[in-house]
Amino acid sequence: MSAHPEDWPDGLLLAYYGDDFTGxxxxxxxxxxxxxxxxxxxDTPSPELLARFPGVRCVGLAGSSRGRSPPWMDDALPPAFDALAAxxxxxxxxxxxxxxxxxxxxxxxxxxxxxGVQHMPGNWSPMIVGAPRLKRxxxxxxxxxxxDGAGYRLDRHPTMSRHPVTPMNExxxxxxxxxxxxxxxxxxDMVRVRAPDAAASCRALQGDDTPVVMIDVLDEETLAAAGRLVWENRGAxxxxASSSGLQYALAAHWRACGLLPATPALPAAEPVSAIAAVSGSCSPVTAGQIRWARANGFCVERLDLRRALDPRAGDAEIARTIDIAERALRQGHSALVFSAEGPDDPAVLDFDSIARDAGLSRQDAARRVGGALxxxxxxLLDRVAVRRVVVAGxxxxxxxxxxxxxxxxxxxxGxxxxxxxxxxxxNEPRRDGLEIVLKGGQIGDASFFGAVRAGRLPD
Structure with a gap:
């Protein structure tokens, strides 16, 4: 398929609000x-900030709505969508x-x-969730x-079916x-998206009620086909509401049109001698990464949640873990402070009672754990000069x-x-230029923390 530069509009191609920072x-x-x-x-992108990046063609706004209530969304999302739509x-x-x-x-x-649909004129709301590169x-x-090489329906997934806040049962x-x-x-579906009349099927589903139209993505063929449907039916x-499957799908379509390089790539990262990391993830994938770090020379220290959420003991518990991590970093070792080691960790199984004892709801207690980390x-960064850090969760x-x-x-x-x-x-000189990895619980293999330190995945 041939394409011309005018197939791309001037300015931004996509603006997005992320429901959490890792996503x-x-x-x-x-x-x-x-x-x-x-x-x-x-924070809401200002003209002054965007002026520093004149070549940008996609702008995101990192949010926290994944862990929030509908009333919170009613207050917070409309101004964010307004700013991005503008x-x-x-x-x-x-x-x-x-x-x-x-x-x-x-x-x-x-x-x-x-x-969100109130902020754009379209008469449909496409949804792409599948992302083969992420094994979705x-x-x-x-x-x-x-x-780990095995596929699961999401309601039987070893982590998502047991998620502590939003377990997937469907x-x-x-x-x-x-x-x-x-x-x-x-x-x-995956049959219709491959069909020659997929575009006609898409148009037939659109209407003044602005329906959600989910598009199956199973492989690279359906990924590019989904991206074409969205791009060619974007209208005004x-x-x-989509995962990064939308980004991958649009890119696959643009690549097929010749608008993007055939071989995508990210810059190579340099190794560093040591990293600082914190983890609030309850995922078994992250648990395996914590075990790898412990076995491979990292200083690994647990943040005791019962003490961390206790108003009388919280600051002392935070200070204790900082002291341990600081000593390790000054001695040239990487340091990792974590709050749980997998879904069967006592801190996870007893979290409701820990929250009650602290006088907090489960949701507020979870947010306090993130605040403590x-x-x-x-x-820690105020005390020790660290170039590269990781946050899991x-x-x-x-x-x-x-x-x-x-x-x-x-x-x-990458x-x-x-x-x-x-x-x-x-704007703070101590933070400007900091290298940071924000890792979702399900991301990476066992040696992920080592890969961050090395600047690359193992061969």
């Missing part, structure tokens, strides 16, 4: 690797996790869609994810989403990045898919 960097990585310069803002990109995205983390009460994707696959509306995304919105939900502008990282990533006074992030290098090495932009 926001995942989307940024997907676009940057494809050859689309991208900037991720940690940038003039033809696609406005609410970026969701590729495991569709959500429920009617927490992180409601349905509520976000009902709010959607077939006939059902979502699957692969872990793999059919149409059924799952109908619990969160009364909006019409349609599907272009559409709103899409953020305080560990902030104070979506909620923790948001708390840490916010606490460090970072204005924006750009991709500095590591594991979905967890790039980022360069921090800040």
């Amino acid at each position: 926001s960097t995942d989307a940024m990585e997907a676009m940057t690797a494809a050859g689309v310069p991208t900037l991720l803002c940690l 940038l003039g990109a033809p696609i406005l995205q609410y970026k969701v996790c590729s495991t569709f983390d959500s429920s009617p009460a927490i992180g409601s994707i349905g509520r976000a869609i009902d709010l 696959y959607q077939a006939f509306g059902h979502l699957f994810a692969a872990v 793999a059919d995304l149409r059924v799952h989403l109908r619990r969160q919105t009364e909006r019409r939900i349609e599907l272009i 502008g559409v709103f899409s 953020a305080e560990v990282m902030r104070r 979506g909620d923790s990533s948001g708390e840490v990045a916010s606490a460090l006074g970072i204005s924006a992030l750009s991709v500095a290098g 590591l594991a898919p979905g967890a790039p090495l980022c360069r921090a932009w800040s």
Whole structure:
């Protein structure tokens, strides 16, 4: 298929709000690797900030809605969508996790869609969740994810079916989403998306009620086909609640048109002698990474949650872990402070009682844990000059990045898919230029922390 420069509009191609910080960097990585310069803002993008990056064609805004209630969304999302829509990109995205983390009460994707479609004129709201590069696959509306070489329907996934806040008990995304919105939900399945008349099928589903139209993505063929459907039916502008599958799909289509390089790539990162890391993830994948770090020379220290959430003992517990991590870093060792080691960790199994004893709801207690880890990282960086840091866990990533006074992030290098090495932009000289990785719980192999230190994945 041939294409011409005029097939791309001037200015931004895409603007997105990320429902957590790790997902926001995942989307940024997907676009940057494809050859689309991208900037991720940690606060509403100002003209002054954007003026520093004149070549940017995609802008993201990192948020925390994945762990928030619908009333919170009603207050926070409309001004964010307003600001992003004003940038003039033809696609406005609410970026969701590729495991569709959500429920009617927490992180409601349905509520976000009902709010978001009001900000774009389109008469449909495309949804792409499958992302083969991240081992996420959607077939006939059902979502699957692969872990350690084995594929699982999401409601039988070893982590997502047991997620402490938004456990997935339904793999059919149409059924799952109908619990969160009364909006019409349609599907272009893996057979229809490959068909010659896929575009006609797409147009037939559109309407004044602005339905959600899910598009199956199972492989590279369906990925590019999905991207073509969205791009060629964007009209005067559409709103899409999608994972980074949307970024991968658009890039695949643009690449097929000759608008992007055939071989996407990210810059190579240099090794560093030591890194500082904090982890609030409960994932078994992260647990394996913590075990690897412990066995491979990292100083690994647990943040005791019962003490950390106790108003009388919290500061002392934070100070204790900082002292241990500081000593390790000054001796040339990498340091990792964590709050849980997998879903069967006593800190996870007893979390409800820990929260009750602290006089907190489960949701508020989870946020406090992220805040405690953020305080560990902030104070640690004030004491020791560290070039590269890692945060594991979506909620923790948001708390840490916010606490460090970072204005924006750009991709500095590639590591594991979905967890790039980022360069921090800040008005604070101590933070400007900091290299940071925000890692979702399911991302990376066992040696991930070592790969961050080495600047590359093992051969």
